Amino acid sequence: MKEERKKRLTQLAIWTWTWVASLALATFGSQLIWSQTTWLVVTTILLNLGIGIGMLLANRKLFNHYDELERKIHLESLAFTLGAAVVVGLSYSLIDQTNLIQSDAEIGFLVGFIGLTYMVTLLVNRKRYL
């Protein structure tokens, strides 16, 4: 059981880091190296999308290996995170639309918020049940 968990975790880590690298390649490559070459821009974006789908499948594979308590902890954390992301994301969008902030609302802030909320809710739920 532990060996299988370790294997699935390693697979997810590999997919995640590859996805991060492909995101960096698509972002900075398109900005700094091949900004004029459309086919390279499209290729790196498609590559990033494909690797992202692989990462999602690896995450599902790991999730399916969780036992019932681990699933409960993760599902409760995900549910809270989804709700918070919708509420905070829309409020953030509103303050941009109404010009209460000078800069544009960046998706990166929302992604950061989602990651942070998921981590905090996981810690809280682990404390509750374990």
Place this chain on the structure above:
Amino acid sequence: MKNKVHELRKSKGLTQEQLAELIGVSRQTINAIEKEKFDPSLVTAFKMAQLFELPIEQFFMFETQ
């Protein structure tokens, strides 16, 4: 839900790790069940019943609020 999993596990001479391995859950899940922080699924309860050779209602006590 109140339960007697801790006593039954001890009477069988099993550690949390061993019981977890036998019924296919993590040690943390067994610990959470024993501390009555988590109610297991029906499948897990039936596996425990088979292992302890007792009906479920003899070690999980349902109480209405």
